[in-house]
Structures are given as structure tokens and as C-alpha cells.
Amino acid sequence: MSADLPAWLTTTFGCRPADLKPYERALTHGSQAAENYERLEFLGDRVLGLVIAEWLWELFPNEPEGQLSKRLNALVTGAVCADVARSLGVRAHLRLGKQARDDGAHDSDNILGDVMEALIGAWYRETGLDGARSFVRRIWGTRVQHGDKAPQHPKSALQEWAAASSRRTPEYVVVDRSGPHHAPRFTVQVRIGTFAEASATGTNKQEAETAAARALLAKLGA
Numbered sequence: 001m002s003a004d005l006p007a008w009l010t011t012t013f014g015c016r017p018a019d020l021k022p023y024e025r026a027l028t029h030g031s032q033a034a035e036n037y038e039r040l041e042f043l044g045d046r047v048l049g050l051v052i053a054e055w056l057w058e059l060f061p062n063e064p065e066g067q068l069s070k071r072l073n074a075l076v077t078g079a080v081c082a083d084v085a086r087s088l089g090v091r092a093h094l095r096l097g098k099q100a101r102d103d104g105a106h107d108s109d110n111i112l113g114d115v116m117e118a119l120i121g122a123w124y125r126e127t128g129l130d131g132a133r134s135f136v137r138r139i140w141g142t143r144v145q146h147g148d149k150a151p152q153h154p155k156s157a158l159q160e161w162a163a164a165s166s167r168r169t170p171e172y173v174v175v176d177r178s179g180p181h182h183a184p185r186f187t188v189q190v191r192i193g194t195f196a197e198a199s200a201t202g203t204n205k206q207e208a209e210t211a212a213a214r215a216l217l218a219k220l221g222a
Contacts, residue, residue: 005093012088012119013135017126024095026118029111031097031182037118044121047129048076051136055144073153075144078113078207084139085116100182108183110203154213158190161222168193170216172209175199188212196220 009023010016017023022040030036052075056068063071074080085091091106094115105111124132137144152160158170169192176187188208191197198219200211 008089008093013123017122019126022122022125023119026122027090027093027115028095029097029100029105029115029182031100031105032095037115040118040121040125041114042121043124044117044119045076047124047132048081048117048120048136050129051133052076052140052144054133055137059145070152070156071144075140078204079109080143081113081116082109084143085112088116088139090115090119097182099180103180103183105183108203109207110184111182154210154217157222158192158213158217161217161220162192167195170213172212174205174208176201190216192216 190212198216202208
């Protein structure tokens with residue numbers, strides 16, 4: 001454990017955790033130790049979804065389920081979680097194997113997003129839902145209230161465009177996978193029949209599909 005980890009945790013959560021071990025584990029990648037963040041990330045992912053869903057339900061009382069779902073999906077992506085992690089200074093406290101660090105895993109959206117969810121999971125285990133709710137609302141801040149209109153996910157927008165234009169449903173294909181196991185890069189091609197296509201790369205399949213959909217929408221002027 002680094003000497004400044006307790007101080008950082010105290011600043012991040014507002015008080016020093018009773019037991020530092022779960023937080024050390026939340027910051028540990030599989031390249032460093034078998035006891036890593038994965039189980040806590042599994043828990044934190046569900047806690048984050050619940051907290052954000054409840055918050056949106058309160059903030060937008062007149063929106064239907066579909067609009068709330070769009071907002072939720074936009075707020076719990078790996079990229080958003082990674083952005084929050086960077087804002088808190090998580091990168092300086094990651095525990096990575098040498099090869100993973102050399103490969104730039106300390107700045108991977110995948111890893112930072114998972115670690116952020118793991119930290120939420122650890123805090124939830126210590127303080128319960130009330131504590132997790134207060135923490136998530138503080139660190140997500142104005143991200144939740146941004147914009148009057150619910151954001152449209154690029155994949156949904158592309159599918160709606162295709163349907164409205166009487167075109168075939170968009171098809172996504174992984175055309176390349178590169179990089180080490182802990183920091184993969186996926187290239188995905190999205191195609192609307194023979195009418196149009198676009199490709200994009202991301203740190204996971206979902207991110208690459210989203211980027212490809214966004215690129216095709218831009219190409220279509222949609």
C-alpha cells in the first residue's frame with residue numbers, strides 16, 4: 001500500500017475507510033494479483049445503476065421510461081466511469097503489473113471504469129446504500145442534469161434512421177482485435193446493407209460499436 005493511499009481515500013470519500021483492504025483490492029488489476037477488482041466491480045456496477053436510476057426518476061418526473069433509460073445508459077458507460085475516475089485521481093493509485101503499466105493500462109477506459117465501479121462497490125459494502133448514494137451523487141455531479149433532452153445513443157439513433165429511411169437494420173462486425181489481454185483494441189465495422197458503412201476502434205466491443213455508429217451517422221448527415 002502506498003503511503004498516500006489512506007489520505008487519498010479520506011479525501012475521496014470524505015472520511016477514512018474503516019478497513020483499507022477492500023479499497024486496495026478495488027484498485028488492483030488482475031495483472032498485479034489474483035485478488036483484484038473484478039468482484040467488487042460486479043457489485044459496484046449494480047449499485048451505480050440503481051443510484052443513477054433513482055436520481056433520474058427524481059430529477060425528471062415527467063419523462064417516460066424510454067427517455068429515462070437513454071439518460072441512464074449515457075451516464076453509466078465505461079467512458080463516463082473512467083472520466084469520473086480520472087477526475088478523482090484514481091490513476092495514481094492503480095496497482096498494475098509491470099507489463100500492463102508499460103502498455104498504458106493506467107489510462108485505459110476499460111480499467112479505470114471498472115476500478116471506479118469497484119470503489120463504489122467497496123464503499124457500498126462499508127456504508128450501505130445511503131453512503132453509496134451520497135458518494136455517487138457528489139462525484140457524478142452535473143453530469144446527470146446536463147441537457148434538457150435525453151441523449152440518444154448513437155446505435156439507437158442509427159437504427160431509427162435506418163427504419164425511417166426504409167433501409168436494412170445496421171449490422172456490426174468485429175473486423176480486428178489487437179493489443180494485450182489487459183488493454184485490447186477492437187475495430188468494428190457497421191454496415192447498412194450495401195448502402196453505407198463506417199468503422200471505428202475502441203477499448204471494448206461496445207465502445208467500438210458506439211463509435212462506428214456515430215461515424216456512420218456523421219457520414220449520413222443524420
